[in-house]
Amino acid sequence: MKLSQRKMIRKKQQILFSAIGIVNKKGYAGATMEDIAAELLMTKGSLYYYFKNKSDLMYQCHNFVLSQASEDLERILNGEGSTKEILFKMVATHIDYAIEEKETFNLIMEPKRFFNEEQLKLVLELRKRYEGLFDQIISRGIQERIFSTEEPTIARMIILGAMNWIQQWYKPKGRLSKEELVEIYSDYIIKILK
Amino acid sequence: MKLSQRKMIRKKQQILFSAIGIVNKKGYAGATMEDIAAELLMTKGSLYYYFKNKSDLMYQCHNFVLSQASEDLERILNGEGSTKEILFKMVATHIDYAIEEKETFNLIMEPKRFFNEEQLKLVLELRKRYEGLFDQIISRGIQERIFSTEEPTIARMIILGAMNWIQQWYKPKGRLSKEELVEIYSDYIIKILK
Amino acid sequence: MKLSQRKMIRKKQQILFSAIGIVNKKGYAGATMEDIAAELLMTKGSLYYYFKNKSDLMYQCHNFVLSQASEDLERILNGEGSTKEILFKMVATHIDYAIEEKETFNLIMEPKRFFNEEQLKLVLELRKRYEGLFDQIISRGIQERIFSTEEPTIARMIILGAMNWIQQWYKPKGRLSKEELVEIYSDYIIKILK
Amino acid sequence: MKLSQRKMIRKKQQILFSAIGIVNKKGYAGATMEDIAAELLMTKGSLYYYFKNKSDLMYQCHNFVLSQASEDLERILNGEGSTKEILFKMVATHIDYAIEEKETFNLIMEPKRFFNEEQLKLVLELRKRYEGLFDQIISRGIQERIFSTEEPTIARMIILGAMNWIQQWYKPKGRLSKEELVEIYSDYIIKILK
DNA sequence: GATGAATGAGCTTTCATTCAT
DNA sequence: TATGAATGAAAGCTCATTCAT
Incomplete structure (x- = not known):
């Protein structure tokens, strides 16, 4: 790979990071190309050199964060530890993304409103892959007779919903630290799956 | 109250209903004043006679739906039935609102982005009141020794999160009917509170 | 028809006239919405109240001028006078439009570049109708044995091309007045059709 | 001339050819520097090394094609054959350019819109030279008493206009081949000059 | 010589808001 | 009360042009 290509990629990522930051603050619709460029001391026009x-750009932001989260989860899923321990780690990771990458990670927003057909297809695939990772750990637990749940898909949805909801009320300086939160959530999640 | 005032109120409500419909379809940002007016065969300008x-207008939409939902829940809470039966009814009601009034009811969106300080204060109060109703039924269950949960507030958040999440994936023509869904969710919610 | 509608139509026409003027000066691509609005002491935004x-707007400009020209020709065609006299009048009218309404009337520009499919269909129909009027007078002449031309369609194209070309070199203060020009052109056109 | 200069010239011509192709497809305004560079696997920036x-660049495109056409006509004019035969050949050549080099050759567009004063002067001179070639053959015909036309300049304009117009309707797969077309046109042109 | 990258002016378009009538 | 009309700020996007390397 040529130097220029690497530079291109690095710059693209810089922009992505900047954009992710802005989007997490202002939401997809609220983030303007100007905002994003300004943070990098660039001009609007320059962004179009890197993104169509x-x-x-928005699509790639979402993509980037979601892919990264998926990779993290996969690493955990394929790593050491008991099923329960792995589930805990996955919960911790998800909650972390939900809190820190709020909007970009946001699985809540309606993608139809922002993405075109082609992008949408990929986004939905990515999400499926992500959700599938939770399905895997759940079904592993069921096989090991640790979990016993009749509607594993619904259970997964309940769990994801519960976790995504955290970003609505979580405040960094609240009564509970993120770690305590994860602890408590994990316990409840086990209850759901029992 | 004078006739003219009553007329005013009725008209306001008409607009509110129209707006709620539009917002549920297009979201807060996506709904334009034009859209809302058009559905009532009015002109944009006229809306400003009724709403500042x-x-x-958006604030009052959210307000209206949330207040109505609160009233519904209060009626249930103060009505007949065992604690479990009441919880079931509350769950059914909440899920119904979450599905049918999607965006307007949406407790997901960040209110800071749309509302000014004054509005925000009231919105947050309203939400607190709404959430409080779930807290009440939970604590009633604890007193009756039906539920035993160490972090009732967190439990309530988990429950609300799980329910709000439904709107992300629910499709009217899916495998499960709304009634079956409520049934399943209620069971899981009991598990959480046990 | 209501007063407001009539006002709307009148304003639309005002804008159309202004736009036609600008387009005739700067061409379709060169005319900006700002230019057009400025001439009427309006703002850009206001134009969008009248045109999508x-x-x-560009389409309606072309449309308007071409329709008017067609009507003029039809009136002449259905009016009094010998075939030759009518042809003379038609030539005079066409040349007048070609010179005075240059760009807007322009049958030269490639419409595919400016108009969408739907508009294009109508534009091409309109043009066909316009050209058809010349075909009619030619075939009338052939029936009357005044003209004898083996390829009447090609003859018509030659005639139209010759006339449209005038706008490339005509200058109001040139050696020949518009009237003299028409005279000379008519004679040559007769030669072509003989 | 140094090698580097010759290289320069060759490269310039390459760009010119590419540009001519693009312009003929998209028109003067529609052709972007990017388009032109892309076809040569160059970058936009590089074009500015060769053209101010x-x-x-546009000027030189027009220039190039027009000069070439002029040379072709001059060769014909100074070549063998009767006046009529020469005229036929000139007509064929012109029609060929008009069809194949459409936009670049296009004498239709208003040069004032694209060219600056200096360029304009040269363009107009070039055109004059080109038109003059037709004037020459016409006046030769008049001297030979083959043609008899009172307004030879106007006749020439009519002839050129008629020929340029072909590009508006000519389609390669139409009823008539280019050769047949030339035949028919030549006959009509003789009529005009008689 | 060539290019990658950036710029900035200029364009179209949208939309909440205002206001005379 | 209601509306027609206008406004202006702000957004997304395009593209000729520049310039350090």
Whole structure:
């Protein structure tokens, strides 16, 4: 790979990071190309050298965060530890993303409103992959007779919903630290799966 | 109250209903004053006779739906039935609102982005009141020794999160009917509180 | 028809006239919404109250001029006079439009570049109708044995091309007045059709 | 001339050819520097090493094609054959350019819009030279008493206009081949000059 | 010579908001 | 009360042009 290509990629990532930050603050619609460029001391126009249009940039933001989270989970899933321990780690990771990457990670927003058909297809695939990782650990638990749940898919949805909801009320300086939170959530999640 | 005032109120409500419909379809940002007016065969300009600005209208939409939901829950809470039966009814009601009034009811969106300080204060109060109703039934269950949960507030958040999440994946023509869904969710919720 | 509608139509026409003027000076691509609005002491934004977008406005400009020219020709065609006299009048009218309404009337520009499919269909129909009027007078002449031309369609194209070309070199203060020009052109056109 | 200069010239011509191709497809305004560079696997920036700016490049495109056409006509004019035969050949050549080099050759567009004063002067001179070639053959015909036309300049304009117009309707797969077309046109042109 | 990268002016378009009538 | 009309700020996007390397 040529130097220039590497530079290109690095710059793209810089922009992505900047954009992710802005989007997490202002949401997809609220983030303007100007905002994003300004943080990097660039001009609007320059962004278009790296990304086809806003939709493309937004898509890649979501993509990036979600892919990264998926990789993290996969690493955990394929790593050491008992099923329960792995589930704990996955919960911790998910909650972390949900809190720290709020909007970009946001699995809540309606993607149809922001993405075009092609992008949408990939986004939905990515999400499926991500959710599938939770399905895997759940079914592993069922096989090991640790969990016994009749509707594993619904259970997973309940669990994800519960975790995503945290970003609505979580405040860094609240009564509970993130670690305590994860602890408590994990316990409840085990209850759901029992 | 004078006739003209009553007329005013009725008209306001008409607009509110129209707006709620539009917002549920297009989201807060996506709904334009034009859209809302068009559905009532009015003109944009007229809306400003009834509402100070878009923010005000949006606020009142959210307000209206949330208040109504609160009233519904209060009626259930103060009505007949065992604690479990009441919880079931509350769950059914909440899920119904979450599905049918999607965006307007949406407790997900960040209110800071749309509402000004004054509005925000009231919105947050309203939400507190709403959440409080779930807290009440939970604590009633604890007193009756039906539920035993160490972190009732967190439990409530988990429950609400799980329920709100439904709107992300629920499709009217899916495998499960709304009634079956409520049934399953209720069972899981009991598990959480046990 | 209501007063407001009539006002709307009148304003639309005002804008159309202004736009036609600008387009005739700067061409379709060169005319900006700002230019057009400025001439009427309006703002860009206001134009969008009357026309969906620039393409729509441009289309209606071309449409308007071409329709008017067609009507003029039809009136002449259905009016009094010998075939030759009518042809003379038609030539005079066409040349007048070609010179005075240059760009807007322009049958030269490639419409595919400016108009969308739907508009294009109508534009091409309109043009066909316009050209058809010349075909009619030619075939009338052939029936009357005044003209004898083996390829009447090609003859018509030659005639139209010759006339449209005038706008490339005509200058109001040139050696020949518009009237003299028409005279000379008519004679040559007769030669072509003989 | 140094090697580097010759290289320069060759490269310039390559760009010119590429540009001519693009312009013939998209028109003067529609052709972007990017488009032109892309076809040569160059970058936008590089074009500026060879041409001062877009206007300059466009000018040289037009220039090049027109000069070439002029040379072709001059060769014909100074070559063998009767006046009529020469005229036929000139007509064939012109029609060929008009069809194949459409936009670049296009004498239709208003040069004032694209070219600066200096360029304009040269363009107009070039055109004059080109038109003059037709004037020459016409006046030769008049001297030979083959043609008899009172307004030879106007006749020439009519003839050129008629020929340029072909590009508006000509389709390679139409009823008539280019050769048949030339035949028919030549006959009509003789009529005009008689 | 060539390029990658950046710029900035200029364009179209949207939309909440205002206000005379 | 209601509306038609206008406004202006702000957004997304394009592209000729520049320039350090």
